[in-house]
Amino acid sequence: MKIQFLYSQTQEIQRLIDLRLEYPWFAENNFPAIFPKFYNSLCSEKRAIFKKNLRSQLASIYDRKLYAIKKDSVRKQWSKIEGEFFAILEQWTKNQKNYICHISLYGPQGQFSYPNTITVRAHTKRDVSEINETIAHELIHLLIYKQTRKLKLNYEQTEIIVDLFFKKTKLKEIFPYYKMQNIPTHIKNPLQLFQSVIRSL
16 A cells, blocks of 8 residues: 555654644634644643643543454555555656545544655544545645645635546546535635646656
8 A cells, every 4th residue: 555554643743742733723714623622721821831631631531442443444445546546646647655644533534744654533433434545635735735735816716626536537426426625715716726737747
């Protein structure tokens, strides 16, 4: 497989530390992110106290067996489509990387870290049922990262381009039920933006 699936208590703690800065934005925008019940009360603490208490509280609820089950489920789901997915990507990138995918129970459904790392949430049944779409979505982000930076695209523009990969390329054959995100419709010429990125890959 081109993706190595990993999980660890240390990684989960670091994820929750990193997400602290984004937490107010998630709350203000009603963004579908999931956090431990104790997280909100910890966020008002100073950074050092926040980190110390987070480590302690997460350690008390961390269930390694549950993460192992989630990892196996995610890996099994992805193995069904990995070959076809990367075969389609060969149209734009011949030198494909190997990737790392961290399994988490918290945060948004998916995130990426250039050049080769993604994190996916596998908390709910819906998360797991949509896991292939989430993995593919984050991998597309990595594919187009340099181009979107070069074009100085904002968050909304970038998300539209990622969505269009699932609607305007052969990826629609793997993901016929992919749901476009609720991105504002004021973005001008999304197809033109998409084509600009495609041409520069």
